[in-house]
Amino acid sequence: MSKHGYESGRLNLPFVGHCTFGKQPVCLDWDAIDADIAVLGAPFDMGTQYRAGARFGPRSIREASTLFSFGHDGAYDFEDDVTYLPVDKVRMVDIGDADIIHTDTIRSHDNIEYGVRKILKAGALPVVLGGDHSVHIPCIRAFDDQDPVHIVHIDAHLDFVDERHGVRYGHGNPLRRASELNHVTGFTQLGIRNVSSSNRQDYDAARKAGSTILSVRHCRELGRDGVLAKVPDGARYYLTIDIDGFDPSIAPGTGTPSHGGFLYYEVLEILQGLTGKGRIVGIDLVEVAPDYDHSGSTAFLAAQLLMNVLGFIFHAQGKSS
Amino acid sequence: MSKHGYESGRLNLPFVGHCTFGKQPVCLDWDAIDADIAVLGAPFDMGTQYRAGARFGPRSIREASTLFSFGHDGAYDFEDDVTYLPVDKVRMVDIGDADIIHTDTIRSHDNIEYGVRKILKAGALPVVLGGDHSVHIPCIRAFDDQDPVHIVHIDAHLDFVDERHGVRYGHGNPLRRASELNHVTGFTQLGIRNVSSSNRQDYDAARKAGSTILSVRHCRELGRDGVLAKVPDGARYYLTIDIDGFDPSIAPGTGTPSHGGFLYYEVLEILQGLTGKGRIVGIDLVEVAPDYDHSGSTAFLAAQLLMNVLGFIFHAQGKSS
Amino acid sequence: MSKHGYESGRLNLPFVGHCTFGKQPVCLDWDAIDADIAVLGAPFDMGTQYRAGARFGPRSIREASTLFSFGHDGAYDFEDDVTYLPVDKVRMVDIGDADIIHTDTIRSHDNIEYGVRKILKAGALPVVLGGDHSVHIPCIRAFDDQDPVHIVHIDAHLDFVDERHGVRYGHGNPLRRASELNHVTGFTQLGIRNVSSSNRQDYDAARKAGSTILSVRHCRELGRDGVLAKVPDGARYYLTIDIDGFDPSIAPGTGTPSHGGFLYYEVLEILQGLTGKGRIVGIDLVEVAPDYDHSGSTAFLAAQLLMNVLGFIFHAQGKSS
Amino acid sequence: MSKHGYESGRLNLPFVGHCTFGKQPVCLDWDAIDADIAVLGAPFDMGTQYRAGARFGPRSIREASTLFSFGHDGAYDFEDDVTYLPVDKVRMVDIGDADIIHTDTIRSHDNIEYGVRKILKAGALPVVLGGDHSVHIPCIRAFDDQDPVHIVHIDAHLDFVDERHGVRYGHGNPLRRASELNHVTGFTQLGIRNVSSSNRQDYDAARKAGSTILSVRHCRELGRDGVLAKVPDGARYYLTIDIDGFDPSIAPGTGTPSHGGFLYYEVLEILQGLTGKGRIVGIDLVEVAPDYDHSGSTAFLAAQLLMNVLGFIFHAQGKSS
Amino acid sequence: MSKHGYESGRLNLPFVGHCTFGKQPVCLDWDAIDADIAVLGAPFDMGTQYRAGARFGPRSIREASTLFSFGHDGAYDFEDDVTYLPVDKVRMVDIGDADIIHTDTIRSHDNIEYGVRKILKAGALPVVLGGDHSVHIPCIRAFDDQDPVHIVHIDAHLDFVDERHGVRYGHGNPLRRASELNHVTGFTQLGIRNVSSSNRQDYDAARKAGSTILSVRHCRELGRDGVLAKVPDGARYYLTIDIDGFDPSIAPGTGTPSHGGFLYYEVLEILQGLTGKGRIVGIDLVEVAPDYDHSGSTAFLAAQLLMNVLGFIFHAQGKSS
Amino acid sequence: MSKHGYESGRLNLPFVGHCTFGKQPVCLDWDAIDADIAVLGAPFDMGTQYRAGARFGPRSIREASTLFSFGHDGAYDFEDDVTYLPVDKVRMVDIGDADIIHTDTIRSHDNIEYGVRKILKAGALPVVLGGDHSVHIPCIRAFDDQDPVHIVHIDAHLDFVDERHGVRYGHGNPLRRASELNHVTGFTQLGIRNVSSSNRQDYDAARKAGSTILSVRHCRELGRDGVLAKVPDGARYYLTIDIDGFDPSIAPGTGTPSHGGFLYYEVLEILQGLTGKGRIVGIDLVEVAPDYDHSGSTAFLAAQLLMNVLGFIFHAQGKSS
Secondary structure (H helix, E strand, O other), rough: OOOOHHHHHHHOOOOOOEEEEEEEOOOOOOOOOOOOOOEEEOOOOOOOEEEEEEEEHHHHHHHHHHOOOOOOOOEHHHHHHHHEEEOOOOOOOEEEEEOOOOOOOHHHHHHHHHHHHHHOOOOOOOEEEEEEHHHHHHHHHHOOOOOOEEEEEEOOOOOOOOOOOOOOOOOOOHHHHHHHHEEEEEEEEEOOOOOOOOOOOHHHHHHHEEEEEEOOHHHHHHHHHHHHHOOOOOOOOEEEEEHEEEOOOOOOOOOOOOOOOOOOHHHHHHHHHHHHEEEEEEEEEEEEOOOOOOHHHHHHHHHHHHHHHHHHHHHHHHHOO | OOOOOOOOOHHHHHHHOOOOOHHHOEEOOOOOOOOOOOEEEEEOOOOOOOOOOOHHHHHHHHHHHHHHHHOOOOEOOOOEEEEOOOOOOOEEEEEEEEOOOOEEEEHHHHHHHHHHHHHHHHEEEEEEEEEHHHHHHHHHHOOOOOEEEEEEEEOOOOOOOOOOOOOOOOOOOHHHHHHHHEEEEEEEEEEOOOOOOOOOOHHHHHHHHHEEEEEHHHHHHHHHHHHHHHOOOOOOEEEEEEEEEEOOOOOOOOOOOOOOOOOHHHHHHHHHHHHOEEEEEEEEOOOOHHHHHHOHHHHHHHHHHHHHHHOOOHHOOOOOO | OOOOOOOOOOOOOOOOOOOHHOOOOOOOOOOOOOOOEEEEEEEEOOOOOOOOOOOOOOOOOOHHHHOOOOOOOOOEEEOOEEEEEEOOOEEEEEEEEOOOOOOEHHHHHHHHHHHHHHHHHOOEEEEEEEEHHHHHHHHHHHHOOOOOOOEEEEEEOOOOOOOOOOOOOOOOOOHHHHOHHHHHEEEEEEOOOOOOOOHHHHHHHHHOOOOEEEEHHHHHHHHHHHHHOOOOOOOOOEEEEEEEHHHOOOOOOOOOOOOEEEHHHHHHHHHHHHHHOOOEEEEEEEOOOOHHOOOOOOOHHHHHHHHHHHHHHOOOOEEEE | OOOOOOOOOOOOOOOOOOOOOHHHHHHHHHOOOOOOOEEEEEEEOOOOOOOHHHHHHHHHHOOOHHHOOOOOOOOOOOOOOEEEEOOOOOOOOEEEEEOOOOOOOHHHHHHHHHHHHHHHHOOOOEEEEEHHHOOOOOHOOOOOOOOEEEEEEEEOOOOOOOOEEEEEEEOOOOOHHHOOOOOOOEEEEEEEOOOOOHHHHHHHHHOOOOEEEHHHHHHHHHHHHHHHHHOOOOOOOEEEEEEEEEOOOOOOOOOOOOOOOHHHHHHHHHEEEEEEEEEEEEEEEEOHHHOOOOOOOOHHHHHHHHHHHHHHHHOOOOOOO | OOOOOOOOOOOOOOOOOOOOOOOOEEOOOOOOOOEEEEEEEEOOOOOOOOOOOOOHHHHHHHHHHHHHOOOOOOOOEOOOOOOOOOOOOOOOEEEEEOOOOOOOOOHHHHHHHHHHHHHOOOOOOOEEEEEEEEHHHHHHOOOOOOOOEEEEOOOOOOOOOOOOEEEOOOOOHHHHHHOOOOEEEEEEEOOOOOOOOHHHHHHHHHHOOOEEOOOOOHHHHHHHHHHHHOOOOOOOEEEEEHHHEEEOOOOOOOOOOOOOOOOOOHHHHHHHHHHHEEEEEEEEEEOHHHOOOOOOOOHHHHHHHHHHHHHHHHOOOOOOO | OOOOOOOOOOOOOOOOOOHHHHHHHOOOOOOOOOEEEEEEOOOOOOOOOOOHHHHHHHHHHHHHHHHHHHOOOOOEEOOOOOEEEOOOOOEEEEEEEEOOOOEHHHHHHHHHHHHHHHHHHHHOOEEEEEHHHHHHHHHHHHOOOOOOOOEEEEEOOOOOOEOOOEEOOOOOHHHHHHHOOOOOEEEEEEEEOOOOOHHHHHHHHHHHHHEEEEHHHHHHHHHHHHHOOOOOOOEEEEEEEEEEEOOOOOOOOOOOOOOOOOOHHHHHHHHHHHHHHOEEEEEEEOOOOOHOOOOOOHHHHHHHHHHHHHHHHHHHHOOOO
């Protein structure tokens, strides 16, 4: 088609129409996913230790993402002079949500894992919208028949608790669970900070499991390139982003905020750099809780970040214009 | 299928999945609508004279309607001992939104009219989610090749202004515009109240145009049956509901609230009675403005009311169980 | 001018322009008040015992009142077939706020009293927008050189505390203070309810001071006429309305809500009846706290009620059309 | 002490001090409960099927209850001319919250049951603040070594689901679970309404289990005495109140609101009547979700209702003045 | 004058009195403007493509500006050791709002243009409070009989769209429309960022029209002086500030937020520098949408920024102390 | 007990249990304080000049602090590799609130002073949670029988007003009042900024009283060490923190926000440095107003900052692990 969507068809303003991620097509038949990117919601928040509400994270991110939907031209960035995600080169679908079973953590997690496996089987990049951080557990588990991955983790908290009072699948445990998997080769954990982020035993365990742990201040001292230098080159990266890795000033809508967090470009530039070092093969973005996000800033942050990172990933594969 | 959805397939809790009206299927090809009911969003709010925001009405009503989605069994009401809207007898689709052109009232209205015509052509019942009350103008215009209709109007305001400062298509004008159409045979206007609802000239014009105008207090004095007795029997009814016809206690999320409004069962029972007198052939529900609806009550009201009225309409046609 | 404002001049939609009460003219020279009604703000809330914020009551009521502003024709009510407050018969001014001295209750109250005295001296009807209920104390004090008044009091609470821990001018004391004034002949206290409304000693003191005390349920049993029959005929009435006399469903934006309160028409009809029994010579409306009024319902209630009552007052004097 | 708290000691305004229920003393040693009433929080909301957040219900009700705290005199109600809950006759303690284990419904419920058993063992009346309605399951289970009880249930929903997708302990199941217990003799379920409240199978099961099921409209037709006549006389009543039994106008802060609910006095008067028919031996009040309760109305409703009902219960035992 | 306002007259705390900009005098007779600065509201938001609500921008900025009102002494800044805007040297008036005609973009814009022309005719500096960014179109048009201006534009978005679906006067078009005017000599566009800010064609068109376009990161690299060096010296500057040029952390209350924006001092210092290079002859500040500004931060930012910039402008003209 | 709380006893998630500061024990008998740290609430806000609501500051900070409560191990910080506030070395109690007398500033302040004196008498570190900044006056007065102190003041405003309209004890006066006390040896005032922060006379008076006054930009230019170099060495420091010293992006919930404020680590690092220079002997943290803090960010900031600073103070005394 020679003309873009603004000249023919609908104007399709952001506030018009159903909310799918980036207003991309829906694919509810999980055996028929035919796309480069598949977005899955994981509206589970029974793993939270303080404020819940992340079950509405997928809906709020989808709503916010309509502001960053774009026409047939893709997404132009004048700073880079690149049009990212051109429709003719990158196909994205929104496959809806994993089925959640209230009161039942195990089966809810299983359903999330099932969805990610379906995406991987279709050869698409899985992008999972949480939900609390415990949904990382089934996401990373679903990669067990894939080539190994190195986990890049943005968060205020280490999330490396083993077990407390029998709890092994809450939102304080996901990276510990990941560390037990053979296909996970190591961790880069960025943004960890403050007295509530960890305890000495968990910190030691994470270090022992091969993690590089950097606080926000560490990252600022090292700079973007210094941080990137600590990530193993040429790996397959799985990216897990807890929105509370960001500062409460831009991500107030989350259950357990921690002051002193990352600002937007700090994370964006590290992730842009990462796409130049290796390939991001899976993403989950968690802990957006819209009940605490009265202006919508947090959901916009999640949507804006994802849209940009997805552009970088496929630009690195030559899929841009 | 012999088993209902709870026993096989997904649990599909209300907070899970994309937001369509009642979680019903999407039909974006408006030439392929094949259903008994078709829901269209009309996210237009440039006609408002005070607080805007009704452009997000369709999204908020769709979100709220997920609470009233139901499985394959339909919607059981123990008071009536009826299961309304059984899936095998009533098919509903959500056809998305009319395209809105910012700054341009005329073309936005034309796009709404286009959508309603498509629904009517498919033989489905059009249910339009506003948007401000000016969207009634294109909705009712689209019926010009149908049999005549009598308009039943729930509102705090008479909305019968002819023209002020050149404005003819704002949210104070819709019923006046409707009165100029040949296929509109008369009006029953319910809930009109308070000093800001009208002026003497408009009131007289409405009376002259064949309107029965009843305040909330009039309706309470008459009772449900007394009100129904004033509506012509056996007509085809077009139902236009401004959510501010309801009391601000249950409908705070609207642009121009007016105290002293209807409560839930008052309207529900009149509308249930109406389905016994004739056939409701079109519906618009307008002025839900989620920015003022912090608890979601208003959107729940809109969704709950529509779901029940739709059940009554098809029950009157023998489509229930 | 023969044409009304809609045809010439400005359209002047409610959301346009500075916020004065009903968009009426400002008069900041308190020695030059020339009007039938003068509206004064009393943004004082240091008398509150629970949630403060009533200091922003005057601003929120003025904002809400713009929805009920009207053109040169006045305010038409089709139920009564009366146009209230026609501009050529009733002149209203907004004289701004009394000066408030933070930390200093006595001087703040004195400044309120000063403003009311200025209004009375000008021969206008004082309408005071609180502020907490303690502002009634200076309001009623300012009538000490006027003919005696009977106080009609709408409230959830009796407000008849004498002194606790030295406090005599808080929002629990105003009616007790009024009872000590020679120009106050008695009280009708309506809406008092619930276990937090009073204690036995204060209740007995109020009865001894000549008060008729009716709960919401009492008023419902008596009906409008039964309630009015308990108010002395032909008196000069001073009307003090605590917005928490209304139900939290329509007046959530207040410091000390109490469930089971009045609905809109219950109060409106009693006050309409009151204007037929005698003359309302002063009004204060207090305890609107916009920080708890997220949809604006409470401020709309205050503005809508005042606009209607003012219409009734001057209609009873033949000033309507 | 001959003087009440207002004259000596602290003024202790509602906004001052730690939040315990009614500002009553804390008792964290559950083997040392020495009181007539013991209040326990059950901040569990993993059983919810739509909006969560009821985990903060206990905190919000405690905060709201400070408005209804009272001095040494107790709580005077001038309509009844009774001082309820005089400190020298009724002793209340707040024993804190049951320990909640995130991701683990069974163990969380067990901890709630443990707390209720401790209260019962101490001979106090258990008052449990939810949490979602699934917390009723452990509450009623804890009565298994007590004399039989008849359950009085206020709710919009029947909550009589047996099992779906393996879920047996969610907030749709509690009354079904109760029906399986030998010490539960029957049910009176009040306020059930609307198409989302139940399905035909569950309704039939409830009827078979000995339940009297009345909608809000049924209750209004019957009147207070008619409703009470349907409750067995002289029984021991266990009272379970889902705040969504009330209308969204006064209880917006809940997960699954349903329009057309009870108003304040409708429930209060039924419960006051109940205390004259038999003895209320346990109470849970559930589903207050403060994230949707921006003005605090819902929490005030919960606190005000509980405070009054507790007064009625002990008044019926001669403990008032 | 020997005594300042704090010692005589009223204390006039920020929360007291009508809301005009900076509590400055009102001048509703637009033929009698006699001041150095005239503030005009342009409450138009029909040009928005996502969230509306900027129609309430003028009211919210006026309210917030009362916090920055000051006495007769003017506004002292200890960092600069300057008292800005001394009352005896700089006279400011608030002339209210342009009349807005709902549904009619053209006539609403005409009314805004009319107001700005009146201000210019009176020789005052026009300061226009939006409204959405489309109000820049009539503002800049009103300068067509003035000496040429260079536009300094703070924004996240380029706003250089020509026409889409016939729309030429929406909030994506203003700078393009300005580029068509003879009296506009060029542009400096600062803060433009992210994939939703523009597309390649519009970016090229802006460059061709003589625009210097700098992202936030560009500005940070250049530093304040580097940025200023790119602005033509000695010009007459027209300043158009879209509040979304700022970061969502400090300006959440806007329709289309974009993360990664300017912080307060970044913009303030560029604008302070600008007043040393030439003369700012007109200002519009747009897109403040209070419905998304729950803490008021955005309105405070707008008011604080304007108050400071106005001080700098007149300080550069020797009007300070 | 050899095992920490996670392995035995309760899990005690942050959302569980009564809200005391850091979930530390309550001590309501002020003659029996036996601890290293005693936290006192001062819920007084009658000293505010714009938005009130700080009376709920203590409750909101206590609630937020539950997120930063920790088990028997204390608070581990991996950046410092220190466990702060180990339970066996630092004992903290929450002694509730000072009694507040509405309408009466003097007596309310006296009650706050009384509480601080009790803490000092017990040898504990007083940590006072405001309330508005006027509560600093009684706090610092209570130190009159202690060794002299140097006041370190974090704020946007100088708060050095002497008297206006008779007001001497409002929230603009506290540092001036402190300057009149013999036991106050000087001031370091950090964060002061913007035109509303002071006037020339007050600024000169503060300088004359021995104050070092630095704006946020001054502090950034000097750096942490440069700022610390300006504070007298080896002194006893009294720390008074107005939350509006921080930027509105992280502290929106306050009455008089001022853009351009401190970010989290800027203040944290100065205060950490301070504990290495001398001893902090008293703290008040004021002006948290939860009604404007919809996401809770401000209260989390207050709690997080206090928890960290308390850790630093006792770490400097060797009480860490």
